[in-house]
Amino acid sequence: MPTPRGRSGAPSGVRLAPRELTRQGRERKQAILDAAAALFAERGYAETRVIDIVKAAGVAKGLFYWYFENKEAVFAELVGAVRHQLRLEQAGAIDPDASPLERLRQGVEASVRFMGAHRRLYSFFDMESLDPRLRSLLQPGSEVHTSDTASHVRAGIEAGQIQDEDPVLLAHGVVGAVAWFSHLHRTGRIDLSVGELADFTARFVVRALAADEEAAAEAEGRDLRRGPGRGAGPPRRAELPSRRAAR
Numbered sequence: 001m002p003t004p005r006g007r008s009g010a011p012s013g014v015r016l017a018p019r020e021l022t023r024q025g026r027e028r029k030q031a032i033l034d035a036a037a038a039l040f041a042e043r044g045y046a047e048t049r050v051i052d053i054v055k056a057a058g059v060a061k062g063l064f065y066w067y068f069e070n071k072e073a074v075f076a077e078l079v080g081a082v083r084h085q086l087r088l089e090q091a092g093a094i095d096p097d098a099s100p101l102e103r104l105r106q107g108v109e110a111s112v113r114f115m116g117a118h119r120r121l122y123s124f125f126d127m128e129s130l131d132p133r134l135r136s137l138l139q140p141g142s143e144v145h146t147s148d149t150a151s152h153v154r155a156g157i158e159a160g161q162i163q164d165e166d167p168v169l170l171a172h173g174v175v176g177a178v179a180w181f182s183h184l185h186r187t188g189r190i191d192l193s194v195g196e197l198a199d200f201t202a203r204f205v206v207r208a209l210a211a212d213e214e215a216a217a218e219a220e221g222r223d224l225r226r227g228p229g230r231g232a233g234p235p236r237r238a239e240l241p242s243r244r245a246a247r
Helices: 023-042 052-059 060-067 071-093 099-117 119-126 132-158 167-186 194-209 213-222
Strands: none
Touching: 023 052, 023 060, 023 071, 023 099, 023 119, 052 060, 052 071, 060 099, 071 119, 071 132, 099 132, 099 167, 099 194, 099 213, 119 132, 119 167, 132 167, 167 213, 194 213
């Protein structure tokens, strides 16, 4: 029985090896990705056809299948590219010599700013996350973000800066706060600039995680002698039973 083959000529369901592209080839491929991103955000994944993408990109349909197996492959590459760019933004914002809680603050600020700058694409991801097939492509990004965050949380717990709780649960809380506040902002339910929202979310996370007011003040770069700053600070360490004490 012959093996079913996709439009590119490869066996159906087989992932193509990355092609070595010339500069012109990279530009054409990026034009297809840019066109697809705009159309996906405007129409949704299901309502966007390959023919629509190639017309918007100004390339032949055959060229599309030179670079991509199908429309889902374009979606997967877009998700991967956004995920990679977000990690670059986070890495550029985080000072490796800063304290763990301060690194978390810096990462949260960078994440909110990035999501705000790419709000149309994230709105599209929100909508398509309901599709089980596409959700499986979106989920790994959240898992990587949570894993990265948990490593900073563990370091903060060891340093006595962060409450002694399950670091993965705390990391889920951080990632959830960033995602939910950004979603509310995208949907017009938060009337702040992206910069103001980034600052608020970072303070919210710091004060939710901090073991005491001193740790929060250090992460926020404020002097305790000048008062607690905007918003209520976290409880003192004495008020926080640790996991070890609870056991």
